Amino acid sequence: MLKNQNPKITIYDVASEADVSLATVSRVLNYPEKVKPETRERVLDAINRLGYRPNAIARGLASRKSTTVALIVPDTSRASVAEMINGVADIARKYDYSVLLKVTNSEEDTEREVWQEVLASQVDGILYLNDEITDENIKQVESAMVPVVLCNTKDDLNRAPSVSIDFEESFYRATKTFVEKGKKDILLVSTRRAYSVNAMKERGFTRAMDEAGLEPKIIRTSGRISVNYDYFTDYLNENKPEAAIVVRDSIAVSFINAASNLGINVPEELEVLGFQNTKASKMSRPTLSSIDNPIYDIGAVSMRLLTKLMNEEAIDDTNVVLPHNIVWRNSTK
Amino acid sequence: MLKNQNPKITIYDVASEADVSLATVSRVLNYPEKVKPETRERVLDAINRLGYRPNAIARGLASRKSTTVALIVPDTSRASVAEMINGVADIARKYDYSVLLKVTNSEEDTEREVWQEVLASQVDGILYLNDEITDENIKQVESAMVPVVLCNTKDDLNRAPSVSIDFEESFYRATKTFVEKGKKDILLVSTRRAYSVNAMKERGFTRAMDEAGLEPKIIRTSGRISVNYDYFTDYLNENKPEAAIVVRDSIAVSFINAASNLGINVPEELEVLGFQNTKASKMSRPTLSSIDNPIYDIGAVSMRLLTKLMNEEAIDDTNVVLPHNIVWRNSTK
DNA sequence: TTGTAAGCGTTATCAG
DNA sequence: CTGATAACGCTTACAA
Numbered sequence: 090m091l092k093n094q095n096p097k098i099t100i101y102d103v104a105s106e107a108d109v110s111l112a113t114v115s116r117v118l119n120y121p122e123k124v125k126p127e128t129r130e131r132v133l134d135a136i137n138r139l140g141y142r143p144n145a146i147a148r149g150l151a152s153r154k155s156t157t158v159a160l161i162v163p164d165t166s167r168a169s170v171a172e173m174i175n176g177v178a179d180i181a182r183k184y185d186y187s188v189l190l191k192v193t194n195s196e197e198d199t200e201r202e203v204w205q206e207v208l209a210s211q212v213d214g215i216l217y218l219n220d221e222i223t224d225e226n227i228k229q230v231e232s233a234m235v236p237v238v239l240c241n242t243k244d245d246l247n248r249a250p251s252v253s254i255d256f257e258e259s260f261y262r263a264t265k266t267f268v269e270k271g272k273k274d275i276l277l278v279s280t281r282r283a284y285s286v287n288a289m290k291e292r293g294f295t296r297a298m299d300e301a302g303l304e305p306k307i308i309r310t311s312g313r314i315s316v317n318y319d320y321f322t323d324y325l326n327e328n329k330p331e332a333a334i335v336v337r338d339s340i341a342v343s344f345i346n347a348a349s350n351l352g353i354n355v356p357e358e359l360e361v362l363g364f365q366n367t368k369a370s371k372m373s374r375p376t377l378s379s380i381d382n383p384i385y386d387i388g389a390v391s392m393r394l395l396t397k398l399m400n401e402e403a404i405d406d407t408n409v410v411l412p413h414n415i416v417w418r419n420s421t422k
Numbered sequence: 423m424l425k426n427q428n429p430k431i432t433i434y435d436v437a438s439e440a441d442v443s444l445a446t447v448s449r450v451l452n453y454p455e456k457v458k459p460e461t462r463e464r465v466l467d468a469i470n471r472l473g474y475r476p477n478a479i480a481r482g483l484a485s486r487k488s489t490t491v492a493l494i495v496p497d498t499s500r501a502s503v504a505e506m507i508n509g510v511a512d513i514a515r516k517y518d519y520s521v522l523l524k525v526t527n528s529e530e531d532t533e534r535e536v537w538q539e540v541l542a543s544q545v546d547g548i549l550y551l552n553d554e555i556t557d558e559n560i561k562q563v564e565s566a567m568v569p570v571v572l573c574n575t576k577d578d579l580n581r582a583p584s585v586s587i588d589f590e591e592s593f594y595r596a597t598k599t600f601v602e603k604g605k606k607d608i609l610l611v612s613t614r615r616a617y618s619v620n621a622m623k624e625r626g627f628t629r630a631m632d633e634a635g636l637e638p639k640i641i642r643t644s645g646r647i648s649v650n651y652d653y654f655t656d657y658l659n660e661n662k663p664e665a666a667i668v669v670r671d672s673i674a675v676s677f678i679n680a681a682s683n684l685g686i687n688v689p690e691e692l693e694v695l696g697f698q699n700t701k702a703s704k705m706s707r708p709t710l711s712s713i714d715n716p717i718y719d720i721g722a723v724s725m726r727l728l729t730k731l732m733n734e735e736a737i738d739d740t741n742v743v744l745p746h747n748i749v750w751r752n753s754t755k
Numbered sequence: 756t757t758g759t760a761a762g763c764g765t766t767a768t769c770a771g
Numbered sequence: 772c773t774g775a776t777a778a779c780g781c782t783t784a785c786a787a
Contacts, residue, residue, distance in 0.1 A: 099779095099781085100781065109757075110757070110759075111758090112759075116757085125756055128756080128757080142541065143542065146479055148782075149479045150479050150762095150764065150782090151780075152782055165511070170504075171498045171501075172499040175498050179527070182525075187522055189490075192508060205475065206520075314704050346707055349707070372672065372675045372702060372706065374679055443773065443775075444764090446772085456773095457773085480764030482779090483763085484779055486766090486779070
């Protein structure tokens with residue numbers, strides 16, 4: 090690290106080097122077409138020679154735009170959020186936006202703080218990524234002075250722009266697939282915590298079961314791997330479902346492992362379908378069939394939508410629903 | 423989103439509300455002890471009443487500090503980087519730093535661009551997270567005008583501050599454990615791409631094998647799950663190692679799956695040890711023993727080290743080596 | 756097409 | 772302990 094060296098060169102240095110005023114330098118940077126080609130060349134030359142890079146902060150202050158967006162996430166270690174971040178980052182780079190990362194750890198206090206910080210930080214837009222949208226969140230979104238996009242979630246009432254698949258429909262269709270195969274005893278494995286997206290999944294499941302005149306059985310677990318395993322073992326000792334649809338791949342893998350350990354043959358006696366299509370689905374044995382949630386695309390499309398909102402471009406629908414499909418592997422027949 | 427509403431309130435508004443000069447407001451924010459308690463109260467009151475939040479950008483321009491660090495990562499979807507980001511984010515928040523996330527996609531061009539952007543963005547420090555440190559990287563580090571910390575990697579020559587475990591030692595010790603159990607035919611499964619950290623792991627393995635007078639067998643695979651699986655199947659048809667140490671958990675799981683599929687009993691006939699101790703190790707069957715790389719801590723400690731560097735605090739050693747241990751599960755005896 | 760000058764919202768240096 | 776006032780490095784009318 091070179092300190093006190095490489096004295097920061099500013100727009101003034103470039104101006105005098107190119108023998109123009111600083112306004113002209115600024116123009117070639119922002120509106121090159123407004124500058125006569127020759128002088129433009131001269132300025133560009135000077136910029137290269139000096140290795141000048143405009144100070145993003147000064148630029149932000151003067152233009153009242155930071156070309157930065159905040160990305161608020163609960164926890165980066167969940168496979169679903171990590172891959173989404175890649176999508177966001179790629180598109181952000183493409184449109185020359187910087188990404189300020191804020192991790193809330195799913196704690197309400199932290200989340201409130203984070204919103205405050207974000208508003209103070211002068212970002213031009215916000216990407217909010219969470220499994221759960223509360224009314225407080227919606228208020229936060231509405232009171233923000235910049236556009237906000239919800240990624241991978243959706244407010245039931247469409248009060249905020251969002252990008253996700255149709256969770257309810259995906260579980261409805263998945264359930265129907267099993268119904269059509271003649272399964273009667275179909276189980277939905279959901280989470281204890283009432284994530285609003287899981288509520289949508291449950292609705293899709295229940296609707297399909299109701300339509301088929303079958304009883305919609307739902308069990309709810311915590312998220313921890315070891316706890317789940319024991320819980321599933323107990324459950325499967327008492328019950329013999331023919332098929333199970335699980336709201337998260339990692340939970341589905343625990344479910345399969347518990348079943349296998351009890352000598353229940355997957356998929357012959359019990360078919361299992363996960364959700365998300367993460368790497369875990371390929372590593373499990375048998376490999377896990379899974380509803381594919383196009384998470385990278387969701388990140389990318391969210392960021393793109395946000396750029397449109399920030400530029401006040403016309404948009405037909407601010408609630409984007411991406412298509413999804415089911416990847417069939419060996420945990421189903 | 424409320425636009426053109428909630429007119430941005432500035433330090434001037436607070437000043438007049440509290441009937442002091444803006445300088446005083448600035449002081450209560452930055453050096454509260456330099457302000458008489460009564461006026462301080464008055465100002466604080468005004469701040470609350472108005473809901474004032476200092477504009478981070480203006481502050482950055484005036485103070486020539488952004489209280490922002492850049493976090494450069496190759497790809498967020500790798501389990502190891504995602505969890506590290508959590509560690510970085512937690513400590514950054516604790517010290518009131520913002521985190522600018524830059525994803526390079528492991529592409530050299532993007533990486534070069536990213537360094538340029540980062541230098542222009544006036545961050546106060548840089549966290550560089552990659553499996554591979556090239557000489558070009560070291561040059562970039564050295565030419566940066568702000569401190570840089572390498573996370574989860576290490577330059578052989580200690581030319582840059584870093585935080586990681588002792589990769590070589592961890593593999594040396596792991597190998598020795600197998601040697602002491604009487605294994606002779608021990609295999610190291612590494613990657614084709616010559617990541618410098620994997621080179622260190624290989625050195626540790628080779629040293630332990632050499633000391634024991636055993637032949638250090640190393641195979642190298644690509645990173646893709648399906649390709650690996652076939653490759654391992656072929657290999658295990660021809661060879662019957664007694665133990666395998668694998669440079670990454672996900673690869674280790676593929677290796678176990680390939681072995682199991684061939685009827686090779688893990689751990690009875692073949693013991694397998696992974697590296698990283700990710701969630702995958704608990705989901706695999708048999709569960710995977712793994713060298714635990716304390717990745718969250720590495721992120722946290724890196725960020726902490728960076729804060730010290732940025733504040734020019736005295737530091738005894740800028741190359742931090744964190745302890746590690748091995749978690750034994752069912753893929754070993 | 757280019758230059759001048761007034762901000763942008765803070766911090767920081769000096770007086771007082 | 773507090774108040775003026777000059778930066779910070781850039782964008783953007785407005786003039787020329």
